[in-house]
């Protein structure tokens with residue numbers, strides 16, 4: 001059997017990052033003896049500026065035929081914010097029903113965190129973010145736009161179906177992870193009394209089916225404080241799309257920055273998409289200075305998802321070696337190595 | 351002229367904190383030679399459990415007669431989340447039209463931050479949070495509640511009036527503050543394309559009237575990263591109610607924790623309310639262990655608002671002395687002093 005992987009290098013430094021990921025894929029496939037083929041899609045800002053098209057409708061159906069999607073980054077300085085994000089990234093998440101955004105927040109040995117007195121034993125948790133509804137649904141509108149009486153509405157839509165499958169995924173994941181056996185719901189029950197009333201009820205109803213797992217709740221504002229002050233308290237955090245967006249970026253910074261933060265957009269019954277979570281970083285584009293480790297770790301998540309656990313573990317170990325033995329910093333331009341040299345190093349340690 | 355100050359000690363450790371604030375008020379009033387009188391209101395969890403009433407309607411009108419309100423903390427372990435917050439704290443903010451939530455994030459010398467390599471020169475900015483609309487308006491509802499087809503909506507309402515006055519306050523404040531002369535809008539224009547479209551348009555329209563001030567924009571997720579990694583980039587951040595709630599708590603932790611974080615709910619044309627932003631911390635109630643510095647700094651903000659700038663500066667200096675010369679930690683129970691001793695120390699350094 002041959003894995004079919006769709007590759008969307010995207011904008012800015014996306015292609016450079018993905019290139020290193022594919023270099024690692026080739027090497028690890030040989031070592032582990034699995035077969036794959038890739039098809040590259042050119043969706044992104046350049047194509048949009050050329051053709052006016054973000055994602056052709058046919059693409060969605062085509063992408064469903066793959067075992068996984070490997071994404072670089074979407075975002076172009078000449079395109080108005082929102083167009084590419086909504087037209088490509090969010091559209092893929094929604095139309096492929098990738099209802100889980102999975103973000104491991106893990107500090108690798110040798111990587112510097114901006115937090116005092118915290119080490120790899122303290123920073124090791126996973127955020128399970130709902131990825132297809134909430135404030136991201138795009139619902140809302142204007143009244144009297146452009147006047148002094150303007151009203152702008154933005155609506156968070158939360159469904160039982162959407163919340164239940166996300167919460168269940170979190171409990172299942174926590175059980176499989178088998179560490180602190182704790183799921184923390186991150187919400188705002190005291191203010192968002194509709195949305196998080198639903199979340200809270202479902203959280204406890206589903207949680208009762210998992211008596212081996214402790215349930216915990218904290219408001220999103222408190223979660224942000226604790227991520228900085230006591231990250232060791234967390235095991236699995238489950239939350240809605242908007243809060244998830246915020247706390248996963250905060251998670252990225254405490255684990256060493258966007259240079260090392262990878263995420264998965266998962267549809268357990270369909271096709272999933274794996275991406276470094278940093279943006280397209282246009283100012284570094286083409287300079288061979290960006291850190292490809294996040295893209296390489298996204299590839300590891302992709303392989304784990306395909307069932308190639310040994311290959312994934314191999315990559316993760318190699319990344320750790322490169323972090324602790326080589327890189328001066330994880331920041332673009334300050335690693336002490338070029339983008340492609342970092343890719344080569346990871347291959348060497350596979 | 352005599353300042354009339356309404357005092358709402360509230361729940362849990364609220365009364366203990368407020369007691370130290372009033373101790374400092376008495377001392378500084380004597381030193382500076384101003385007169386005041388206080389009226390204490392017993393709104394909070396105890397009263398609600400006894401009478402079923404959060405805030406009598408008459409209270410709103412009464413409170414409008416004061417020069418300022420001094421609040422301890424609202425929140426009781428025996429009352430369902432949301433009731434006291436909505437019935438007292440948020441109701442006061444909304445009905446008194448305290449449309450600005452002002453949160454200085456300032457690391458005092460001698461106070462420990464959880465961030466590596468950051469000092470008082472790096473952590474000194476102010477968040478201007480819209481305080482009367484957005485997701486806090488309480489709009490939303492359920493469809494088919496309690497069934498597998500449930501839908502829960504939560505609606506963010508943003509008005510030109512609300513956004514404009516908030517953004518203008520931020521620019522005015524930035525000019526008066528006269529430091530980096532930069533206002534950063536914290537939003538999510540690429541996803542919340544209605545709400546932050548309004549915010550962004552108003553931000554630039556109002557900002558054009560302030561050519562001496564640099565305008566900057568960042569998504570809320572990036573802001574959270576930078577608050578941890580590069581807090582020195584910020585001067586004044588302006589944002590909506592929900593994002594403001596999140597980033598001000600993150601701000602509290604980087605400035606040393608809830609023990610030192612004070613906030614103001616401001617209606618420039620009406621009565622304003624000043625509070626330590628930590629909760630009621632029921633587990634410390636009555637133990638004389640909570641840190642009263644946040645409440646004391648809230649009092650300083652209150653006095654500054656009344657025009658007693660010298661008194662406010664005196665308190666701020668005294669708090670700094672106490673932090674750098676005395677306290678072992680800002681955390682409750684680990685200060686090396688009791689709550690009332692800390693109040694006494696501040697009085698000594700006035």
Ligand SMILES: CC(C)[C@H](C(=O)O)[C@@H](O)C(=O)O
Nearest residue numbers: 085089090245277540541571
């Ligand atoms: C690019 C943007 C639309 C996206 C999001 O907000 O989800 C990103 O921040 C992320 O977290 O993947």
Ligand SMILES: CC(C)[C@H](C(=O)O)[C@@H](O)C(=O)O
Nearest residue numbers: 190191221435439440595627
């Ligand atoms: C208690 C709660 C309703 C309140 C809020 O969310 O505004 C608090 O977190 C704050 O920031 O003052």
